[in-house]
Structure formats: C-alpha cells, structure tokens
Amino acid sequence: MTTDANLYDAIERSHDTTWQDDVRAGVRQVRDLASLPLSPAEREAAQRAAANHKVRIPKAYLDLIDWNDPADPIRAQVIPSTDELVEQEGELDDPIADHEFSPVPRLTHRHADRVLLFPTYQCAVYCRFCFRKESLTSIGRGYTREALKLALAYIADHPEIREVILTGGDPLSLSDKALAEIRAGIEAIPHVRLLRIHTRVPVALPSRITPGLVAALQGRLMVTVVTHFNHPREITDAAEAACRIMRHAGFVLLNQSVLLKGVNDSVEVLEELCRELMYRLGVKPYYLHHGDLARGMAHRRTTIAEGRALAGALRRLLSGICNPTYVIDLPEGGGKVPLGPCYVEGHDGEAWRIRGQDGEVRTYAEIVGEDSRRS
Template identity: 85%
Template sequence: LEEVEGELDDPIADHEFSPVPRLTHRHADRVLLFPTYQCAVYCRFCFRKESLTAIGRGYTHEALEPALAYIADHPEIREVILTGGDPLSLPDKALAEIFARIEAIPHVRLLRIHTRVPVVLPSRITSGLVAALQGRLMVTVVTHFNHAREITGATEVACRTLRQAGFVLLNQSVLLKGVNDSVETLEELCRELMYRLGVKPYYLHHGDLARGMAHRRTTIAQGQALTEALRARLSGICNPVYVLDLPEGGGKVPIGPCHVEGRDGKNWRLRGLDGEVRGYREIVGE
C-alpha cells in the first residue's frame, strides 16, 4: 500500500496510444486487443492493475466492435496481441468468436496471446480451448512464469497440450527483488522452461513503475549483472532478453550488459563470456 513519488497509474502509456476503446496501437505492425479486463489471478506487480476488474469490462461483442473495425481498416497491422486481463479466462465460445473475427481480416497473420492461465489455472488448457484457437493464423502463446516453483506436473501437461497444437510458446518473467533476483533462481527457471516445458524464455522485464511496487524493484545495474551471469551459464536458447518498458510509450528496450569495450574504425574491442577483452577487425566487401 506504500506508494513512492514517481510511480505511475499507467506506466507504459496504454491509454495515450489507444485510438479506440480496448485497443492500443503503439508499434506500426501490431496492436494490443483487450477482450476482457478480468484475470484468473491478480499479480500485485501488474502494470495494468488500475484497469482490471472494473464493472462492465468483461467480454461482449459490442465492446470489441470499434477495435476490430480499427484493425480491419489498418492494413499495416500484421499481428494482434490478446491481453487484458487474461484472454484465456474467457470461455471457449468467446475465444472462438474472437479468433474468427480476427482471422477474417486478411492482412493479420499472427495472433499472440499473453496469459498466466497455464501457470495458475493449467486445467483450463483443454482440447476445446485449443480448437477455438486453430485456423489460418499462426498462434503464439506467451506465458508468465516467474519462478521454477510455479512449474508443476499440471503446468507441464498444459504446455504440452499447447505445443502439440502447433502453437509457439514463449515466456515473459518479471525481475522481482526477494523472489527471483539471484542467478541460481533465474538459471533454474530458464532451464526448466526450455528443457521441461518447451517454452522459450523471451523477456525478463525490469519492474515497471506500477504503484506500490518499489520494494520489489531491483536496480538496473543488478539486473544487468544477473543477465550477464546467465549468459555465461546458459545456452542462447535459454536466455531471455532483459528489457525495460519505457514510460510514455517508448516501448520495450534491451538494457542488458554491453560487451563492446571500445572501437577504433573497423577495430573493435569486445569482452567475451570469460571476461577477457579481445580484438576483432571487421572485414567486409566493397
């Protein structure tokens, strides 16, 4: 309940980039679509917690019409990201209706679903849910595991169901002080995601400026040190990208450690994973 000066109600400027209700268009080729503002579980670090569970903010056909019309009218949009709220908290019938509407827009090629359901309600991942999300569109499911203790036999079954349906599985984690801010904890999480669940660690988020979360934010320097240590311990496929979602709509920017020590023309000095600095000369054709 303790707020700190500088924390924000809308840390990544969703509202500023919302041309119609229930849609955010921050990047040229993709949009966020909010079919519901309800979740299976509520995370206190959520950067959208000011918008969640408000009365009248569940799913209805009418509520989504302006957003779907906007997507249809903008041929540059290739990717629609279902978020919220948690889209997989909706019933199969609603998911099938949303999928069909988006699939009918010819220029949309990929549907991305951001969800914590495989973590907190894995029994929701059923054959009916999978069927509601299959068709022309490529489907990517982005899960949200923050600690290896969240990986159970039930979550393993849920992720296998999604994989076998042909969906691409990625994971976003939040770096949380006192929860997962050790290299051993993050290493175990990333290994188990990839090796046990078949889920690619995608992003490790620096804590957003959500209200009341100062006690769970690390410093950026601490996050950089952790991700540099991870890089030396894990294969590339197990490594997430450490990012900061900038206020005022600046988007996610990588803030991991830089291995460039210096440059003189085509001669570079780069720090290897063993800590040694080596020279590298660019050789390119005319």
C-alpha cells in the first residue's frame, strides 16, 4: 500500500507534465505507430488495423506495456491487430442498440429512470475491444453547448429520469470548463438526482484527474464515477492518486471490467484485480461484462460457460464487496442481465434445495407468517 506522502508525491509528479502533454507524447494517429518498438511485420499489421478504427494511447498507458512480451495484457487492449479485421457472422455495428433507443441526438433512453448522454465521441484512449468503436470512428465529434440542447430539453421533459450517465467517447477527456457547463446544465433540471460518469481516464490518463476537474463536477448532484480497469497492472501509483482525489471529493467510485480472452480470463488475474480495486483504490468492482458482439472481436471473447466458471470461483474466493456481477448486455436493447451462478436447485412448496458455496445441496425450510403465505 502506498503511503499518503508517496501518493501526494505521485500527484505532484503527474502534474509536472500536464495531461495534454501526456496525450501529445503518446500515439495520436496511425503514423505514430511507427515510433513503437514493433517488428516491421507487426508495425504494418497495426497500421492496417488502425486505418479502420481510431488509435490513441497516452504515454502513461504506453509506458505500462512490456514490449518483450507479445501477449502483454496492456498491449492487447490498445495496440491494433489484424485479428480485428476478421469479422464473424452475427457481429454488430451497434451491439447494444444505442441508436435504436436514441430519441434525440447525443442521448440514449433505454431504461425508464436513466439516460445516456454523449457530450463527446472522442476518447483519451481508444480500446481495441470497444463496443462503440464503429460509432466513435464514423461520428468523431467533440463537445459543443449547441450539440446538447435537444438532449437536455428531452431530459427536462421527462420527469421519470433521475440519473444522467455521461459516456461517449470519454467525458473526462473534455476541459474543466466544458465539464462545468455540462454539469450545470444537468443539475438545473430539478428531477435529476445523480450524475454518473463512465470513464477510462483514471486508468489510461490519471494525470487528467485534477482538483480543477473535481471542482467542475461538484454541485447539487450526487456524483458516481465508473472506472474501467481490466488488469491489475493498470493499478499504478498515479491511478491510486487519481482515485484518492475523487474519493476525497465525495464521489462514489465503481468499476466495470470487460472479460477479455488473453487479458484477464483467469481466476488469478481477476482475483488480484478485484482485491486491489477495493482494498487499494477504494473502487467497488461493479460489473464484469461478457464481451459484446462488436465487429472483429471474436478473438477476445470468452465463452459464457468460461465466464460463469470464473464468476463462481470469484464468489468463493472474494468477499461480497470485492465481487463484481458477471453480466451480458443483450443485443436489441435487452439490457444487462446477470450470468453468474444460480444456487437454487429447486423447491417443493416451502422446502427449497440450495447449493452452498462448498458445493453441497442443503434444504432450507421457509418459515413465514400466515399473511405471507396467503400473499
């Protein structure tokens, strides 16, 4: 565990170089791949794949890659591969139906009490497995106040909406001024209670998490930041410092990971990731996503059976607070559905057969009042 003194040193070091410098020193376009320590064949393959979908990797994240390991889990997430160009029948441009449930531009309303708001379609880092990579490549637009007018008006006209989720693109890649404007626009709508932010920035560009960013997001609304750590090697001193800044600001921190073949599809990796998220960063493991049907991602998807086995193993190894829920985000807007193990084997009236974590099936006899039986 890093001490507070070391953490504050890490914060100071990260701010010696601005987050914009970190972005500029990394990979920002296809031609920047030529500067990476790749073989000629690997470079040609990466450039070919990057021509199809955007590439951007901040230097802080590049520095985590072990270039001597072709199967490095950090490398696998951001360095383009020609495997991405192999599409399978049934893969989709819009795997979770963002566009089908978009009544106005920049907004998706798939669930009654919450909406997705897209202030930008640009990211600090472009993950190769992203389920929105088709949209991010084809749209590519950033933030303007005018672009969100219809979306904010829609939210104001729907009093059932209690939660606004900033996604994209990565909302924390925007300036403090833009974030403050967006937050103010949302909190001016009385029935909205919570602002949720989905971001990869604390992982790939932790220097972006500054007191100014935090201040831009503070106001009337409860703020929840959902990070996206996939591997324990991503949990660095700088990431720890970034999360501590947000925790001290009173933000609720959650994490959603994607189950990725060759990256985190082992009990040992997921166990370490979930423990360190909670115990070191103070970030609750929230979801472990089954890989969406994004085009060209078959080589990174596990089977559901493999995912269920991993989820069952984590349930036995980790405390509840460290356990994520294994989910699939169904096509056609079906929403997130838990895929984890079910321990109910069956029942006969009030006698239920339930399998314990030790594998043994026990009978649990319900004992309830007469009113409960009648209902």
